[in-house]
Each structure stands twice: as structure tokens, then as C-alpha cells.
Amino acid sequence: MRSSCSALKGVGMATIWQSLELMIVKGLPNTILLTLGLIAGGLALGTLIAFTQVYGYRPLRWLCKGYEQLFRGIPVLVLILIFHSGLARSFNIQLPAFVSALIALALRSGAYQSQIFRGAIQSVPQGQMMAARALGMSKTKGILRVILPQAFRLSIPPWTNEFSSVLKDTSIASAISVLELTKQATLSYTRLAVIPGFGAQWTLLILLLVALIYLILTYAGNAALGFLENRLRIPGFETKGRIER
């Protein structure tokens, strides 16, 4: 009879391992897809908005300001529910859950990213543009050849922050039944809660495992972006007031 401690431990480890495997195989792809999709969408939107805010005509600038205030001011869950349930009930537009989450999160990330890029563009010293014009470059060329490369490098650190943030925001999509990491974890621990030998206390272990996976993903992403930052670093380049250690 399987009553010895070590045998039970074996069964326990196997079950936990299976849960972990299931979370990674079924939940992780959706989390990664959602993160990459929304970051890319946010990037496209963000650069567009940032540009318009810095170089556009006044009415366009107002529109952009309105957009970013709106999408930074609404809680993520509410935004996702609006696209999922709100559109469906009020306008009869039924988007698949993954798509609603993607759109809502991409719009929101676009708002945050636009502020990152706007800040980066505006923190390039005025002198740079003046020097470019003095050298005979047109405004457009000055922006493309002088301002943007610098703005890009300046935006990597805060952008890394945004990446870390949106990766965790994807877990909110579990509320509309997107089968990503967090939702997969709930399937695991609700099952363990009623298995003799386990029980509801194992919820904590499953949640810690999920937290670990998110941690690893965040760390990996940050490391990759840090690598990028170092590769693109221009020795001796600094904005006014920044101390290079």
C-alpha cells in the first residue's frame, strides 16, 4: 500500500510537475503572443502619437493628448471588459476574447509608449537641432538623422519598464477567459484543491510557480533590452545634467 512518505512525495512531485508542464505548454504561448502583439501595436501607435504631439499641428496635438489621457486613465480590467462585453452587448460586435484583450492592451500601451517617446524626443537638447540646421539640413533631415537616433537611445530604459509592466498586465485577460498563464494556473489549483493528499493549501505553491515564470520572463526581457542598450550606447554621449559613471 502506498503509504510510505517517500512514495507519496513521488506522487506529489509528479502531479506538481504535470501542472507546471501544462501551464507552460498551454498558458505560456498565449501570454507571450499577447505581450508581443500588444507591444508591437503599442509601438506603432506610440511613435505615431509621439511624433504628432511634438511636430504636429495644434488640433492634432489636442487629439493626441486626449487619446493618451483617456487610455492612461481607465483601469486595464475596465478597458478589456469594454472591448469584450461592452461592444458585444451594446453594438453587437463580438470580438474573440484574445482579440479584445489584444486591442484594449495595445491601445493602452500605445498611450504609455507615446509619452516615453515624446519625453525622449523632447529631452534631446535644442542645440542639436540648431546645429543640424546650421549645417544646412532641412527640418526633416535634422529630425531623422540627428534627433531620432538620440531619442531612440534615450527611450530604451523607460521602454524596458513598459515591457515589464505589460507582461504582467496580460494576466488580467484571464478575466475574459483567455487561456494564458494565470488562467491555466487557476485550472491547476482548483483541481488540486479536491485531490486527497493535496488540498486548497497547494494553491500557494501553484501561484508561486506561476509568479516564478513571470519573473523569469521579465528578467529575460530586461536582460535582452539591457544588452540592446549597451550595444547602442554612444561613448561620451550624454544629455545635459546626466552624470556618466
Add this chain to the structure above:
Amino acid sequence: MKRVFLAVFLIGLFAVLGLAQTYDVASDTTWPPFEWADATGNLLGFDLDVMRCIAVLQGYEINIITYDWEIIFDDVGIGRADIGASGATITAERELKVDFSDPYWTSDQAVLIRTDSGLNIVTVLSGGYTVGAQVETTGAVFVQGLIDEGVNVTLQEYTLYPLSVIDLINGNLDAVIQDEPASEASATAQEELTIAGVIRTNENFGFFVAEGDPSGLLPLLNDGLKQLKELGAYDNLVRAYMGTDITKVEAAWVASIGLLDAGDVVAFAASLAELANQ
């Protein structure tokens, strides 16, 4: 021209004959023994297997998808999924959003307590204690009803049951109210919990479809349910899922599902009941 027409006709014919109608079934698969996901991701449970058996009997295919409990009635109500099978009690409030099938299960609420708490079902529900329940469930509604009548009890709502059970174990709650089969499963899994008693709410579970039943599914479901009972397979499914060890049922299901895929509902249910009760 004639050949083109013939080709199109044949393709169309095969398409109609080959593709059985497939319906999406929405289920909150976090609630053993009615619906849950096993360790390899198979979705099983009493509700889900009744759905599968009815599908075989009535001649259509189903695709079971995990949905979140809190919005499942909204989602099925507007037709995101064709059928909902999620241990849902038939209530007037829910009837406003969805249409229910004939009842397929009668359930009561059980009250789970710590074995060493010295409470019984009367004292825990009236002595100023805190009772936990899942949001949007009839258990929560029941306790809220008590509070509205002036009974001295507090309700604490949770998104999922294991979270309330954890609080019960560590003393933040004094009781958890949940349908009987699921409560039994919890009590069996944890030695420190027992069922204080059962409240005879006589709730009826029903499958549900979009309001107005646009796809005409309710007659199929009701007819299939009747057939299932007549064949004796219904009783076997009850035997397999209620009061049995979850891991045994999972193993039994994996061993028996081939029979259902081959179209034999009776053999599947019998095999499941047999192996789950060994």
C-alpha cells in the same frame, strides 16, 4: 461548364454530409466534480460528459471551451458560445439573460467547517460568524438572503472556491457554503474540514443557451437528456462522478473515452462508473 457545375455540386454535397454541426460549449472548468481540467488538459466532469453523451445521441459535435464564471451568462446570453454547461442553478434572475433546458441535476448547499471548531450548522449561520461563498452563486445568494432577514451572519465573497477554503483552514472564515458534491470533494481532500450539514435548497441545474434559443438547441438537449436517462447511462455518470476519488475518475475517463468516441454512450458510462468506483 457542366463539369464545373458538377464539381461544385459534389464538393457542396460532401461538405454538407461530411461536416456535422459543431456547437461551442462554454464551461467554467474550475469546479470538480462537475467540470474541471485534468493534469494533461482534458476537460471532464459530470456536466461535460452529459453534454458529450447528448451530443453523440443527438448527432452533433461539440467543442468545450473554458469560460470565466462571472461573465458566462452574459457571454452565452449574447451567443458567444452556443451552450453553457457549468453547474448553473436555474434562477429567475439568470432566466433574464439566458434560456435554460430541463433540469438535469438537483443540488443542495452544504456548509463546510473546520472539524475542531465545535460549531454546527445552526450556530455557524447565526452566531455572528463569517461565511464564505463564490461570487454570483446561489450559495452567496442564500447567505445574503439570511442577512437581509436580519440573521447575525457575515458574507465574504471569493472568485474561486479554493481561495475560500484556504481562508477557512487558517481561520479567516468560519464556514464555506457550496453545492454538496463539490463540498464533499473538498471535505474528502482535507482532513481538517467536515460538512456541518446540508441545506435543502433543492436547486435545479440546467444547461443554458442564448436568449430565445436562436439555434433551436433546447429541444435537442431536453430530448437527449431524456434518452440518456432511459438508457441508464445517466445513472452511471452520477455513480462515476459523485463521491468518488478525483484521480480515479480521471484515470477511468482516459480509459473509457474511446468508447464514447466510437459512439457507444451506454458502454462509456458503464465503463466510467465501473473504473471510477474500483
